[in-house]
Amino acid sequence: MLAIPPLSLYIHIPWCVRKCPYCDFNSHRADGAPPESSYVNALLADLERELPAVAGRTVETIFIGGGTPSLFGADAIGALLAGVRARVEVAEEAEITLEANPGTAESGKFRGFREAGVNRLSIGVQSFEPEPLRRLGRIHGREEALRAADLAREAGFDNFNLDLMFGLPEQSPDQALEDLQTAIGLGPTHLSFYQLTLEPNTLFHKYPPPLPEDDAIWAMQREGQARLAEHGYCQYEVSAYGQEGFRCRHNLNYWRFGDYLGLGAGAHGKVTDPKTGTITRTWKIKHPQHYLDAAGQPERQGGRKKVERDELPFEFLMNALRLREGFAEALFFERTGLPVEILEPKLSACLDEGWLERRNGFLRCTETGYNFLDNVLQRFLR
Amino acid sequence: MADQQHIRNFSIIAHIDHGKSTLADRFIQTCGGLSAREMSEQVLDSMDIERERGITIKAQSVTLHYKARNGETYQLNLIDTPGHVDFSYEVSRSLAACEGALLVVDAAQGVEAQSVANCYTAIEQGLEVLPVLNKIDLPSAEPERVCQEIEEIIGVPADEALRISAKTGFGVDDLLEQLVAKVPPPKGDPEAPLQALIIDSWFDNYLGVVSLVRVVNGFINRKQRITIMSTGKSHLVEKLGVFTPKPFDKEVLQTGEVGFVIAGIKDIFGAPVGDTITASDRPCKAPLPGFQQVQPRVFAGLYPVESDDYESLREALNKLHLNDAALQYEPETSQALGFGFRCGFLGMLHMEIIQERLEREYDLDLITTAPTVVYEVLKTDDTTIQIDNPSKLPPPNEIAEIREPIIEANILVPQDYLGNVITLCIEKRGVQTKMQYMGGQVSISFELPLSEVVLDFFDRLKSVSRGFASFDYEFRRFQAAPLIKLDILINGERVDALSLIVHRDISQSRGRDLVERMKDLIPRQMFEVAIQAAIGSKIIARSSVKAMRKNVLAKCYGGDITRKKKLLEKQKAGKKRMKQVGKIDIPQEAFLAVLRVNKDS
Numbered sequence: 001m002l003a004i005p006p007l008s009l010y011i012h013i014p015w016c017v018r019k020c021p022y023c024d025f026n027s028h029r030a031d032g033a034p035p036e037s038s039y040v041n042a043l044l045a046d047l048e049r050e051l052p053a054v055a056g057r058t059v060e061t062i063f064i065g066g067g068t069p070s071l072f073g074a075d076a077i078g079a080l081l082a083g084v085r086a087r088v089e090v091a092e093e094a095e096i097t098l099e100a101n102p103g104t105a106e107s108g109k110f111r112g113f114r115e116a117g118v119n120r121l122s123i124g125v126q127s128f129e130p131e132p133l134r135r136l137g138r139i140h141g142r143e144e145a146l147r148a149a150d151l152a153r154e155a156g157f158d159n160f161n162l163d164l165m166f167g168l169p170e171q172s173p174d175q176a177l178e179d180l181q182t183a184i185g186l187g188p189t190h191l192s193f194y195q196l197t198l199e200p201n202t203l204f205h206k207y208p209p210p211l212p213e214d215d216a217i218w219a220m221q222r223e224g225q226a227r228l229a230e231h232g233y234c235q236y237e238v239s240a241y242g243q244e245g246f247r248c249r250h251n252l253n254y255w256r257f258g259d260y261l262g263l264g265a266g267a268h269g270k271v272t273d274p275k276t277g278t279i280t281r282t283w284k285i286k287h288p289q290h291y292l293d294a295a296g297q298p299e300r301q302g303g304r305k306k307v308e309r310d311e312l313p314f315e316f317l318m319n320a321l322r323l324r325e326g327f328a329e330a331l332f333f334e335r336t337g338l339p340v341e342i343l344e345p346k347l348s349a350c351l352d353e354g355w356l357e358r359r360n361g362f363l364r365c366t367e368t369g370y371n372f373l374d375n376v377l378q379r380f381l382r
Numbered sequence: 383m384a385d386q387q388h389i390r391n392f393s394i395i396a397h398i399d400h401g402k403s404t405l406a407d408r409f410i411q412t413c414g415g416l417s418a419r420e421m422s423e424q425v426l427d428s429m430d431i432e433r434e435r436g437i438t439i440k441a442q443s444v445t446l447h448y449k450a451r452n453g454e455t456y457q458l459n460l461i462d463t464p465g466h467v468d469f470s471y472e473v474s475r476s477l478a479a480c481e482g483a484l485l486v487v488d489a490a491q492g493v494e495a496q497s498v499a500n501c502y503t504a505i506e507q508g509l510e511v512l513p514v515l516n517k518i519d520l521p522s523a524e525p526e527r528v529c530q531e532i533e534e535i536i537g538v539p540a541d542e543a544l545r546i547s548a549k550t551g552f553g554v555d556d557l558l559e560q561l562v563a564k565v566p567p568p569k570g571d572p573e574a575p576l577q578a579l580i581i582d583s584w585f586d587n588y589l590g591v592v593s594l595v596r597v598v599n600g601f602i603n604r605k606q607r608i609t610i611m612s613t614g615k616s617h618l619v620e621k622l623g624v625f626t627p628k629p630f631d632k633e634v635l636q637t638g639e640v641g642f643v644i645a646g647i648k649d650i651f652g653a654p655v656g657d658t659i660t661a662s663d664r665p666c667k668a669p670l671p672g673f674q675q676v677q678p679r680v681f682a683g684l685y686p687v688e689s690d691d692y693e694s695l696r697e698a699l700n701k702l703h704l705n706d707a708a709l710q711y712e713p714e715t716s717q718a719l720g721f722g723f724r725c726g727f728l729g730m731l732h733m734e735i736i737q738e739r740l741e742r743e744y745d746l747d748l749i750t751t752a753p754t755v756v757y758e759v760l761k762t763d764d765t766t767i768q769i770d771n772p773s774k775l776p777p778p779n780e781i782a783e784i785r786e787p788i789i790e791a792n793i794l795v796p797q798d799y800l801g802n803v804i805t806l807c808i809e810k811r812g813v814q815t816k817m818q819y820m821g822g823q824v825s826i827s828f829e830l831p832l833s834e835v836v837l838d839f840f841d842r843l844k845s846v847s848r849g850f851a852s853f854d855y856e857f858r859r860f861q862a863a864p865l866i867k868l869d870i871l872i873n874g875e876r877v878d879a880l881s882l883i884v885h886r887d888i889s890q891s892r893g894r895d896l897v898e899r900m901k902d903l904i905p906r907q908m909f910e911v912a913i914q915a916a917i918g919s920k921i922i923a924r925s926s927v928k929a930m931r932k933n934v935l936a937k938c939y940g941g942d943i944t945r946k947k948k949l950l951e952k953q954k955a956g957k958k959r960m961k962q963v964g965k966i967d968i969p970q971e972a973f974l975a976v977l978r979v980n981k982d983s
Contacts, residue, residue, distance in 0.1 A: 194936040218931040239936050254940040268941040371932035378954045
């Protein structure tokens with residue numbers, strides 16, 4: 001029997017000052033100021049239509065992502081969060097994250113965001129080196145990146161994440177580690193340390209930059225992980241490292257196959273209906289202007305699709321095996337409504353192969369399985 | 383209905399691209415009085431029917447009625463011939479059904495070897511050969527030079543060769559007139575017992591076997607009982623008729639006519655190409671000459687990527703076999719690849735066609751092992767065995783001698799590329815037997831081991847001659863040679879499906895090339911993969927594929943899930959056509975690596 005999982009809220013702000021060549025998220029260049037108030041209204045209308053599906057449930061976390069949400073003024077974010085609270089119950093201790101650019105323009109608003117109710121920042125630093133930053137198409141420089149952390153703390157954010165990439169064009173392992181050391185020195189509670197990958201439908205995919213050799217990237221990851229552990233950042237997901245007690249609750253809910261409403265252009269959601277025992281995925285129209293134009297006409301604003309029973313095990317694993325701790329076998333049943341035995345005989349094959357391990361009621365990847373998670377997952381496809 | 387004197391049976395001999403189908407279409411249009419548009423519709427319709435029924439892709443013959451300038455109407459039967467060196471027996475049977483042949487030569491490109499071979503077959507069978515220069519409308523046309531080539535190379539007079547353009551229609555009427563005037567009517571005795579030659583047979587899901595026949599003597603009626611001479615079996619004729627090109631039912635096929643016969647025959651072996659049909663109640667004394675059982679020359683193992691597909695593969699082969707007498711198969715087991723089939727083909731093209739049909743029409747993922755020829759092995763106990771799979775070679779101490787098949791290749795090449803072609807043939811262990819200068823081209827013959835020809839000879843020949851050389855070959859004999867078995871080991875395991883038989887002198891370099899090539903073809907895996915080439919227990923070359931360090935998506939959050947899933951699905955699909963040997967994924971290309979060796983050296 002499907003249990004009701006925790007509920008999160010993802011809100012997408014699709015505008016950026018400009019599009020970065022590696023980014024495959026739904027982001028669009030803002031020509032002039034983005035239409036903040038009409039977009040906030042559209043988001044709230046969007047929320048209202050989603051509400052019946054989650055009636056009586058409490059939102060545990062909110063994540064405002066993008067795009068560059070920090071392009072929006074603190075007032076707009078404040079109105080948005082107030083509007084959300086007016087429509088749905090938000091837990092008192094809810095984690096409310098906002099993605100921000102380290103640029104001066106945005107960091108000036110940090111205090112306002114804090115006052116609006118945001119209690120966690122995720123700052124897209126990516127690198128501290130001018131040349132990589134330029135190649136990545138980032139609009140901030142080293143100094144701004146360095147100051148962003150201080151400004152966040154001064155603004156009252158004792159909980160913030162830094163996004164940092166490795167395997168950048170022509171980057172050496174030493175340079176990557178230096179970047180990491182600088183980031184650690186800024187004392188964030190959380191670090192997303194992830195490899196640059198050339199995603200389809202990006203400029204980098206079309207015109208690949210000269211990336212470091214596999215062995216060099218491997219060295220960056222291995223030594224980076226050691227460095228992070230040394231400084232108390234514990235890896236809990238493929239690319240996520242947190243200080244004790246500061247894992248990202250919002251993302252954890254994704255990875256534990258929890259529910260989330262997706263509001264905004266191109267946002268995806270997942271909602272469990274325990275009465276019918278079904279899980280539905282929802283999505284919203286991607287282009288911001290089309291999304292705005294369709295406000296008030298739900299049938300034009302997006303779509304929804306039931307996840308078929310036979311797709312559930314794979315989708316669950318695709319999320320849960322990303323966690324270092326894996327998942328409790330009981331959770332599999334709670335979230336999919338299916339017994340864990342449904343994973344057989346592939347599960348046993350992966351256990352035999354030394355890709356997965358079973359311990360204290362948990363299933364998780366071995367070290368090999370973790371490094372080759374895509375291979376493990378492919379075993380469960382079809 | 384035409385009397386015997388007004389029937390003309392003919393084929394078109396032409397190299398690929400020299401305009402055979404355009405000319406055939408033009409004939410249909412001229413004789414049928416259809417517009418170009420109607421005609422294309424009609425031809426297409428007929429193709430659709432055929433496709434739905436899964437018979438053949440195009441009509442094998444077409445019967446046309448041509449009103450000549452003398453006011454009389456002639457029945458023209460155009461019989462199609464396959465256009466590839468692998469199918470020379472089928473060509474010879476098609477030509478045996480004709481009294482004449484149009485030798486269509488591209489007026490710009492000149493004569494090509496395949497046409498020469500088919501033309502010789504036609505002349506040997508006593509056909510009237512009419513040379514025709516096509517594409518005369520091209521600015522690069524050189525009719526004088528090409529006429530000279532026809533006379534020198536083929537040895538038929540070309541002074542009356544018509545110059546036409548099948549594309550524009552120029553000269554086509556004159557050609558039909560010439561055809562009627564010069565090609566003799568069929569001889570045949572209407573009073574004699576029935577003898578009909580099976581030109582082609584194919585399997586239709588609804589009708590059973592459909593045979594295209596030429597009535598040589600006597601006649602054949604609907605509801606008549608006939609006997610297939612090679613099987614001795616008697617069948618009732620259910621349907622007969624001609625293709626116009628749509629099937630058109632008739633009550634009788636007269637002496638000299640060409641048409642189809644359907645007699646409830648269940649498989650293709652019940653009516654093999656080249657066989658003779660006679661009347662059950664009044665049989666002829668002897669079959670028509672020239673019938674042969676087809677002999678596959680090239681063998682390869684076909685294995686399903688997913689072992690669950692083994693039965694589906696068997697069924698698919700069974701179905702293709704119904705329609706293709708030249709395809710042979712029998713179950714075989716490989717240590718590396720599991721259960722599969724050893725299949726015999728006429729040649730590489732035939733193999734590729736079968737492989738493609740199995741994958742496309744039957745949706746099977748297959749691994750094909752490197753094609754090999756049949757070797758004859760004289761054992762120390764004085765027995766001789768035939769080997770169609772290198773891994774079946776007896777241990778060295780039981781082998782007295784290994785003999786390989788030798789063919790004679792007849793190559794036609796412009797003088798400028800002669801040096802390159804000779805170099806290639808010598809590299810392929812060829813021995814020159816003939817050389818003759820003819821106009822701007824040279825006709826040169828080499829005896830070559832068939833094994834060297836099936837590998838990559840055709841592609842190499844085209845590349846060293848910039849596409850100008852053409853060739854045709856015939857089997858000559860088995861001949862002893864210093865041949866040895868070369869094994870490939872992957873992570874120390876001998877992979878039987880990768881073994882091959884090679885000449886001792888090139889075994890070292892072949893081994894080195896092969897492991898290098900395989901290194902590039904085998905993708906990086908979770909561990910290092912060692913590739914070795916060995917002769918007996920001696921390792922002669924090695925290389926390795928470095929281990930992949932990791933394979934994991936860096937980012938995956940809620941919104942991405944569907945997209946990331948698609949990415950993983952795509953990655954997985956990329957692994958299709960890879961076979962797990964032990965724990966190693968080996969792609970199809972690696973099994974055929976031997977075909978790629980030397981290609982760009």
